[in-house]
Amino acid sequence: MKMTLFGYGKTNMAIAKRFGNCDVFDDKFKQVEEFGSNRLLPMDMFDPNKSDIEIASPGIPPHHKQITRAKNLISEYDLFAECSPFTIWISGTNGKTTTTEMLGLLLKDKGALVGGNIGSPLAQLDMEAKIWVLETSSFTIHYTKKARPNLYVLLPITPDHISWHGTFDEYEKAKLKPLDLLREGELAIVPKKYENYPTKAFCCYYETNEDLARFFELNMANINFAGCFLQDALMALGVSKALFQETRYDLLNSFKVDPHKIEEFRDKHNRLWVDDSKATNYDAALQAIEIYRERELHLILGGDDKGADLTPLFDVLKNLRVTIYAIGANRDKVMQMSADRNIDAVLCGFLDVAIAKMGEKMNASSVGILSPAAASLDQFSGYKERGEKFKSFVARL
Numbered sequence: 075m076k077m078t079l080f081g082y083g084k085t086n087m088a089i090a091k092r093f094g095n096c097d098v099f100d101d102k103f104k105q106v107e108e109f110g111s112n113r114l115l116p117m118d119m120f121d122p123n124k125s126d127i128e129i130a131s132p133g134i135p136p137h138h139k140q141i142t143r144a145k146n147l148i149s150e151y152d153l154f155a156e157c158s159p160f161t162i163w164i165s166g167t168n169g170k171t172t173t174t175e176m177l178g179l180l181l182k183d184k185g186a187l188v189g190g191n192i193g194s195p196l197a198q199l200d201m202e203a204k205i206w207v208l209e210t211s212s213f214t215i216h217y218t219k220k221a222r223p224n225l226y227v228l229l230p231i232t233p234d235h236i237s238w239h240g241t242f243d244e245y246e247k248a249k250l251k252p253l254d255l256l257r258e259g260e261l262a263i264v265p266k267k268y269e270n271y272p273t274k275a276f277c278c279y280y281e282t283n284e285d286l287a288r289f290f291e292l293n294m295a296n297i298n299f300a301g302c303f304l305q306d307a308l309m310a311l312g313v314s315k316a317l318f319q320e321t322r323y324d325l326l327n328s329f330k331v332d333p334h335k336i337e338e339f340r341d342k343h344n345r346l347w348v349d350d351s352k353a354t355n356y357d358a359a360l361q362a363i364e365i366y367r368e369r370e371l372h373l374i375l376g377g378d379d380k381g382a383d384l385t386p387l388f389d390v391l392k393n394l395r396v397t398i399y400a401i402g403a404n405r406d407k408v409m410q411m412s413a414d415r416n417i418d419a420v421l422c423g424f425l426d427v428a429i430a431k432m433g434e435k436m437n438a439s440s441v442g443i444l445s446p447a448a449a450s451l452d453q454f455s456g457y458k459e460r461g462e463k464f465k466s467f468v469a470r471l
Contacts (some may be wrong), residue, residue, distance in 0.1 A: 076124065080140060081131025082114070085150050088197035089129065097125070099140065120144075131151060132191070132213035135238045149214050151221035154196050159203050161208040163190075163314065165249055166229025168358040169306045173227060174209040176329050177308035180322060181205055190214070211237065212248040224257035225317075226262040226275070227309055232357035250279070261316055263309060283308055290315050302361040303331060322405035334461035336362050341468050345436050350445035351461030355380070356387035359447035363390065370395045370440040372432045373423070374464075376402035377448030384408075387447055388415055397435065399428035403452035424432040424453070425460065426467050433471040442468070 185204030412419035
């Protein structure tokens, strides 16, 4: 069987290493090279007639020229569909990583491994493990033909990755697709707005944190997380209780939230700053803004917004005491949307410029937030680098 891999990121590198005899196509390859039993080739050399199976890296969109030529395209999940253990998929727009990691912590002693969009690619996971807890992107679900979860956790869906999917409807369709695949009696945790979506699963429909607590009989007073992290914690506890009748609040409360997600720190002048670099869409940014809405805000926005309509974000901001500092690829768009709503905005272009200007205006009662509502790859290697740069620039003030 000849396997073709499009893109040579972490996922396909693991597949090539596990199986060998793969043709790996990537735009960064300029000539044919041998890499063990695998071949690395320029993307334009792909011949669909010489391939039995094609797997695309999640970041490669379906409208890519070579993807449209593929005849046997499947996902990474499909490749292991016949040999994977009990599998939990966690998806949605924001909170996937935190929920996945929290659940991984709660189920670690049950033999659970964490992977998918975070942690290890499936090709590196132990097939003999008891449970796989997989953060699952809309990209992967789009390409999936036959793999299915045994339990599905769907966090709220808001516009994101529009340029990849084409429309919000297609993005939403991908997120809902696992509900088509679940069998009778299998559990799905689903936003209430989709309660009429047809599925054989047994569903917990929620709209608020109280809904989740009520359904799984959880005591929110025992949970040490607030804001968006409270919902993630309730999801993880709910799954643990559904599977094992356990509510280990103390273990959950030992969880440490990853850096760059509503991470507070203070500068040498004791002014409050918030590193929310992981807010790569407007809904994530709104979650941070909601926490500090009563204060004077100095907010960095901008980057690659992936084609999303930012109107809901600006409609909230226009009613707050906020000054916006526009950076990144969509800075002109941010400036125009601010002007249309009479929101104070400063055209900065780059992160260091924004922080210098914020440092001149902030006082002891205000808060400086990097919550850009956009991806970072237009100026950084990823949201982590953006967040680290943010903190280092603040430290220089």
